[in-house]
Amino acid sequence: MKAGHAEVRTFFLDRDGTLNAKPPEGRYITDPAELVLLPGAAGAVRELNASGRRVVLVTNQRGVARGLMTSADLTAVHARLAALLRAHGAFLDAVYVCPHEVGACDCRKPLPGLLKAAMRDFPDIDPADSVTIGDSESDVLAGRAAGTGTVLLQGPGKPPDNTSADLVATDLRTAVGLLLMSSKNGCVSKGGRV
Template identity: 55%
Template structure:
């Protein structure tokens, strides 16, 4: 059962390691544009939350394969007053529920509620990713991947020293996230997975 604090990204408890050998220690998932459809402004209610085609199934595949997943999302609407914490709790509770219907599970949520330029966690800065890594001390950075659709997601991945998977229109798309990450040799999946250390 998720607490409101956990849904707001304030939980600091350790994420348990995978229970079996997996191709990636940790998968960091962007929210808007990766799991759900972008909309103007902010998603302020479950009714406004529309998952991208195939996204819930992809997270379900990751879960069934034993991978640990963490949501990492910029939500500066909190700072600007366009989104309340209680609204974000409801939206994230709905997201968790809809992913669960497809067999998917998020192991943790990290949120940046700050204005641009006022923190070290808002992507493209790596703070949220580093917080997730701190909660998973068993995770090897070279076996952690950030999945997103925006240049800010890619920049955060490179700044944190983890791999990057483009799930946007020019990349693999939301529905194929799991196909790429659970492939026989996911670390050599071609140009769709780019390691910051190799660039």
């Protein structure tokens, strides 16, 4: 992803809008039955798993802080996510969640706390050969602050946002395909859109 690095080894993935369908603004997935994988997302994670990459979920879930769901509800939602991925032969290596309200912590994206926690837990993670992928600029900013490469996901036909992301892709499957291909052939240039 970054100049001089030929292989991305760790993929930090956002949840809503990256792996699963995003609820409407201001709403939260509070029941496991509400979680629906996006087309191609499980296959993309499976491809990362098969290629030996680490896949780490990093997600803001302030529905807990707002009292709209409990920590147990969130655990059940993530158990469903794991089961849906497993049904496609895919898995997450770790899950990091910020359940806090805005301004109440240092882990809520766009701050890099979730990524830094993963780097503490997995000392072999090198930000220089890691990438953060998500559907909002807060994901991009968190990745940039942690020193990783960044990919912003924007659905097909959506006009490009003004972003500081290294790459803009339509979906996770496209981003993963390009990053794995570039790992074989060289690095991805900043500002690309696919």
